[in-house]
Amino acid sequence: MTFVMGVMDLQARFPFSVTSWWRTAKHNAGLADSVKDSQHLVGTAADVVFDPGAEPDPGLFKAAARELGLEVERESDHTHLELFTTMY
Numbered sequence: 001m002t003f004v005m006g007v008m009d010l011q012a013r014f015p016f017s018v019t020s021w022w023r024t025a026k027h028n029a030g031l032a033d034s035v036k037d038s039q040h041l042v043g044t045a046a047d048v049v050f051d052p053g054a055e056p057d058p059g060l061f062k063a064a065a066r067e068l069g070l071e072v073e074r075e076s077d078h079t080h081l082e083l084f085t086t087m088y
């Protein structure tokens with residue numbers, strides 16, 4: 001729930017589309033760069049792409065995501081969002 005609300009909130013501020021969300025283990029295993037314990041397997045990760053020319057400043061986007069409990073990882077052709085899990 002935290003994850004979905006976070007993505008909703010971010011999407012209202014930044015122009016992105018979700019290209020991948022919940023995956024089966026089989027589908028995940030067949031993807032390049034996928035990790036075995038991916039949060040995509042439990043629905044707490046999503047890959048997004050920004051509208052052409054509308055990519056936000058990476059630091060700004062990261063800070064906005066963090067405020068909502070989400071972690072951002074820039075990957076080859078998309079941006080990966082997942083629930084922030086590191087406790088400190």
Ligand SMILES: [Zn+2]
Pocket residue numbers: 040045046047079080081
């Ligand atoms: Zn991803």
